[in-house]
Amino acid sequence: MRYVDEFRDPELGRVLATEILAAVEPGRHYKFMEVCGGHTHSIYKYGVDDLLPANVELVHGPGCPVCVIPMGRVDDGIALARRPEVIFTCFGDMMRVPGSEGSLLDAKAEGADIRMVYSPLDALRIAKSNPDREVVFFAIGFETTAPSTALTLKRARAEGVKNFSCMCSHVTIVPPLRALLDSPDLRLDGFVGPGHVSTVVGARPFEFIPADYGKPIVVAGFEPLDILQAIRMILAQLAEGRCEVENQYARVVPYEGNPRALEVMAEVFELRPHFEWRGLGFISQSGLKLAEAYADLDAELRFEVPGVRVADPKACQCGEVLKGVIKPWECKVFGTACTPERPIGTCMVSSEGACAAYYNFGRFAREREVV
Amino acid sequence: MGEPSVISEREGKILGIIETARGKRAKFRDERVNMSHGAGGKATQSMIEGLFVPAFGSEALAAMGDAGAVEADGTQLALTTDSFVVKPLRFPGGSIGELAVNGTVNDLAVAGARPLALSLSLILEEGLAAVDLRAEVDAIARAAEMAGVRIVAGDTKVVERGSADGMYACTSGIGLRDPRSSMATDAIRPGDRILLSGTIGEHGTAIMLARGEFELDAEIRSDTRSLWPAVDALLEEAGPSLRCMRDATRGGVASVLNELARASSVAMLVREAAVPVDPAVAGASEILGIDPMYVANEGKLVAFVAPEDSERALAALRSVPGCERAEEIGEVRTEPPGMVLVETSFGGKRVMDQLVGDPLPRIC
Amino acid sequence: MQVESVDEARGLALCAAEDGARSTVEIALVEPVVPGDRVLVHAGVALTGLGA
Numbered sequence: 001m002r003y004v005d006e007f008r009d010p011e012l013g014r015v016l017a018t019e020i021l022a023a024v025e026p027g028r029h030y031k032f033m034e035v036c037g038g039h040t041h042s043i044y045k046y047g048v049d050d051l052l053p054a055n056v057e058l059v060h061g062p063g064c065p066v067c068v069i070p071m072g073r074v075d076d077g078i079a080l081a082r083r084p085e086v087i088f089t090c091f092g093d094m095m096r097v098p099g100s101e102g103s104l105l106d107a108k109a110e111g112a113d114i115r116m117v118y119s120p121l122d123a124l125r126i127a128k129s130n131p132d133r134e135v136v137f138f139a140i141g142f143e144t145t146a147p148s149t150a151l152t153l154k155r156a157r158a159e160g161v162k163n164f165s166c167m168c169s170h171v172t173i174v175p176p177l178r179a180l181l182d183s184p185d186l187r188l189d190g191f192v193g194p195g196h197v198s199t200v201v202g203a204r205p206f207e208f209i210p211a212d213y214g215k216p217i218v219v220a221g222f223e224p225l226d227i228l229q230a231i232r233m234i235l236a237q238l239a240e241g242r243c244e245v246e247n248q249y250a251r252v253v254p255y256e257g258n259p260r261a262l263e264v265m266a267e268v269f270e271l272r273p274h275f276e277w278r279g280l281g282f283i284s285q286s287g288l289k290l291a292e293a294y295a296d297l298d299a300e301l302r303f304e305v306p307g308v309r310v311a312d313p314k315a316c317q318c319g320e321v322l323k324g325v326i327k328p329w330e331c332k333v334f335g336t337a338c339t340p341e342r343p344i345g346t347c348m349v350s351s352e353g354a355c356a357a358y359y360n361f362g363r364f365a366r367e368r369e370v371v
Numbered sequence: 372m373g374e375p376s377v378i379s380e381r382e383g384k385i386l387g388i389i390e391t392a393r394g395k396r397a398k399f400r401d402e403r404v405n406m407s408h409g410a411g412g413k414a415t416q417s418m419i420e421g422l423f424v425p426a427f428g429s430e431a432l433a434a435m436g437d438a439g440a441v442e443a444d445g446t447q448l449a450l451t452t453d454s455f456v457v458k459p460l461r462f463p464g465g466s467i468g469e470l471a472v473n474g475t476v477n478d479l480a481v482a483g484a485r486p487l488a489l490s491l492s493l494i495l496e497e498g499l500a501a502v503d504l505r506a507e508v509d510a511i512a513r514a515a516e517m518a519g520v521r522i523v524a525g526d527t528k529v530v531e532r533g534s535a536d537g538m539y540a541c542t543s544g545i546g547l548r549d550p551r552s553s554m555a556t557d558a559i560r561p562g563d564r565i566l567l568s569g570t571i572g573e574h575g576t577a578i579m580l581a582r583g584e585f586e587l588d589a590e591i592r593s594d595t596r597s598l599w600p601a602v603d604a605l606l607e608e609a610g611p612s613l614r615c616m617r618d619a620t621r622g623g624v625a626s627v628l629n630e631l632a633r634a635s636s637v638a639m640l641v642r643e644a645a646v647p648v649d650p651a652v653a654g655a656s657e658i659l660g661i662d663p664m665y666v667a668n669e670g671k672l673v674a675f676v677a678p679e680d681s682e683r684a685l686a687a688l689r690s691v692p693g694c695e696r697a698e699e700i701g702e703v704r705t706e707p708p709g710m711v712l713v714e715t716s717f718g719g720k721r722v723m724d725q726l727v728g729d730p731l732p733r734i735c
Numbered sequence: 736m737q738v739e740s741v742d743e744a745r746g747l748a749l750c751a752a753e754d755g756a757r758s759t760v761e762i763a764l765v766e767p768v769v770p771g772d773r774v775l776v777h778a779g780v781a782l783t784g785l786g787a
Binding site: 587588589590650651653654655657658 | 752753754755756757758
């Protein structure tokens with residue numbers, strides 16, 4: 001564990017927290033978005049935000065791949081899962097995401113054969129050991145998980161596994177960021193860039209953020225010290241009037257990413273013209289589907305899926321919450337129609353989403369702010 | 372610093388609505404039972420508090436202890452029951468037979484009752500191999516002998532193939548409430564210390580890995596064992612100072628703390644760095660994205676002790692075989708009532724909430 | 736995770752976390768790796784090497 005423990009040293013954390021406190025301008029309120037769900041999780045797990053001054057606020061971004069899957073896609077998945085010949089496989093955190101009539105977990109309770117996997121390879125293994133069943137893998141995630149799906153599909157092809165297919169709901173990271181940045185009412189001062197996604201795509205694709213929108217971004221690792229250091233680096237950019245892409249996670253992220261992963265993805269996937277994001281609406285060229293050459297492994301072609309679009313309830317204001325325009329409690333449905341037990345938008349679906357966190361810990365968070 | 376922290380009228384109103392909703396007794400509103408109703412978190416709670424307790428209207432049940440109190444001609448007894456479904460039947464460190472004995476023994480023990488006798492019901496699936504049945508009967512006999520209880524009544528049913536995973540077991544247990552202490556779920560007071568009897572997360576992780584659903588493999592054994600020796604030692608050394616005990620089974624230590632924080636209207640502060648976790652469990656949970664605080668144990672208890680006796684109680688615990696790694700993991704506070712806070716090993720603080728359903732591995 | 740053994744024919748490696756938990760990992764994106772190398776693994780795929 002030594003490698004990891006170096007980045008979890010509380011002593012160094014306090015030093016960094018003190019440096020951050022010294023770097024903020026009193027009276028100025030900073031809002032930084034951590035793009036990646038993995039960062040949100042680390043921040044929560046280690047209580048990183050508790051070490052920040054009250055005027056440095058972290059806004060959780062759109063980077064939780066399960067939370068952004070729209071209701072219609074969940075419904076399509078459930079429809080596939082209900083077919084008697086199908087074993088439906090997906091990541092564990094996808095199980096609880098609500099569709100218009102319940103989640104995969106509910107469908108499982110009603111008899112659908114739904115199995116949790118830790119990687120697409122596990123799904124392929126299930127296909128090989130159940131040759132009389134059709135195994136569908138519900139592929140979700142950003143460029144971090146997409147290579148894994150791509151390699152598994154190539155492997156299925158190479159090994160001649162006929163009863164395996166994939167319902168591809170992979171998304172890409174840049175378009176939603178651009179969509180957020182394009183909105184005139186955005187209130188963000190900088191970005192903590194995604195770490196694992198960047199091991200694949202590199203740091204270069206984020207150059208448009210400082211270049212076109214004038215906001216600093218620092219690609220960061222997932223250990224608590226990584227995140228604190230990234231925040232200090234953003235603050236330094238702001239203080240020095242710099243605005244660029246910096247790579248805090250250089251020990252893992254090459255600036256150019258992993259060319260082989262990008263190659264495999266390009267071979268197996270192609271961009272969808274648009275893809276719907278829960279709470280954010282349609283974003284063009286933000287989703288992936290299987291390329292022509294892999295069409296025979298596409299579950300959406302192999303089976304009939306309803307493909308019905310289920311609109312987010314009109315009152316849901318996840319987009320505004322993500323942009324930092326409104327606070328969770330200012331949303332019209334917060335705490336009434338939309339609760340952690342019956343969530344509507346992405347910010348409530350994820351237990352670490354801004355709305356769920358505020359619902360559960362709002363009063364506590366308030367008390368801390370006053371202290 | 373920063374924006375003034377004034378709660379606007381509207382925000383105050385919404386916080387109020389949430390508080391009211393949370394304070395209400397959980398309602399059971401689901402249309403079907405799903406796996407989260409069995410996971411020990413919020414869904415389980417909604418079923419117990421929203422359906423069972425109101426329907427049965429029993430005071431002992433409403434106290435929500437691990438065992439119910441029964442008085443018979445001046446003798447204080449404790450009664451409990453538990454059913455066991457586990458896949459696979461055998462796993463590293465134990466099997467369903469041992470769980471069936473220890474689980475019920477432990478529910479009695481943490482209620483401060485010396486386990487006396489058990490009843491045993493087996494539901495067997497058509498086609499179960501005799502060698503498997505024999506192995507489990509042996510395991511039950513062995514575990515009962517080690518725990519010092521007798522099995523005095525029993526029943527067997529056989530169901531058609533496909534209706535049970537090999538076998539299910541139900542045990543009920545009766546125990547004599549120990550006069551050295553009187554504990555209650557609402558007896559916890561600010562200042563009390565929280566003791567944990569050893570490393571956490573082994574049972575749940577061992578089961579998850581034994582199912583072979585993940586391409587992951589680690590040397591982790593279930594911790595199934597009788598907790599009576601540990602309880603006996605605590606009662607002997609610190610009986611009058613013992614406020615409450617729980618065995619941290621499904622839902623893990625986090626669920627126990629949340630339930631009791633609510634029951635006693637106190638806050639709890641846990642120091643994450645003090646919580647003992649075996650490195651293999653820590654590693655497997657990190658890979659699967661699961662927090663060991665929410666993972667089931669089958670031989671670990673959490674005890675709340677008055678501050679002046681906590682050191683003696685801890686020393687007594689550590690003297691019991693299997694509890695050498697017991698620790699004081701935190702203390703009880705006043706504010707915010709009903710909440711469990713964690714001081715992370717990194718130095719930050721966060722809320723450790725109740726689990727909504729089964730802990731699911733996460734990818735993002 | 737640390738690479739323990741490599742199955743070159745199948746493009747897989749057996750990898751162990753620092754504490755001994757083992758899993759099979761796809762290594763096509765980081766080849767060549769040898770036992771002792773450390774790799775960053777996500778969803779069963781090694782995404783990048785971390786040196787020995």
